[in-house]
Amino acid sequence: MRFDLPEDKVFVHTSRFPVRWGDMDAMGHVNNTVYFRYLEIARLEWLASTGLQVEPHGIGPVIVNAFCNFHLQLAFPAEVVARMYVRNPGRSSIETYTTLEKADEPGVIYASGGALTVWVDQRVRKSVPLPDELRGLLTAAT
Numbered sequence: 001m002r003f004d005l006p007e008d009k010v011f012v013h014t015s016r017f018p019v020r021w022g023d024m025d026a027m028g029h030v031n032n033t034v035y036f037r038y039l040e041i042a043r044l045e046w047l048a049s050t051g052l053q054v055e056p057h058g059i060g061p062v063i064v065n066a067f068c069n070f071h072l073q074l075a076f077p078a079e080v081v082a083r084m085y086v087r088n089p090g091r092s093s094i095e096t097y098t099t100l101e102k103a104d105e106p107g108v109i110y111a112s113g114g115a116l117t118v119w120v121d122q123r124v125r126k127s128v129p130l131p132d133e134l135r136g137l138l139t140a141a142t
């Protein structure tokens with residue numbers, strides 16, 4: 001089953017990082033679980049770029065679902081370019097999407113994925129409204 005990325009997503013951030021030798025599996029390509037780590041790196045770098053302070057044991061983002069489409073095999077050595085997009089900010093949630101390319105092959109998508117991210121107060125385990133600062137950035141972007 002393949003999940004298509006929506007056409008109306010809005011670009012917000014680019015991350016770059018190397019494929020490490022240890023990212024590969026016995027088949028000689030990046031292990032499927034590592035792709036989710038790459039998507040996580042892009043999400044976290046984007047959030048850090050917004051200037052928001054996330055409280056690990058307080059209020060912050062939680063992934064409630066995630067997916068990854070594997071288009072081509074990544075392998076060491078390579079530099080990954082992750083392009084991050086957002087869509088549909090709700091009261092407490094935001095849809096995030098990411099495409100993964102190799103730096104030396106711009107425009108060739110090796111993987112694409114997404115996640116529904118919900119802002120949660122960890123102390124009471126309930127969703128809370130997106131921070132005003134983030135909502136302002138999302139409103140400006142979308």
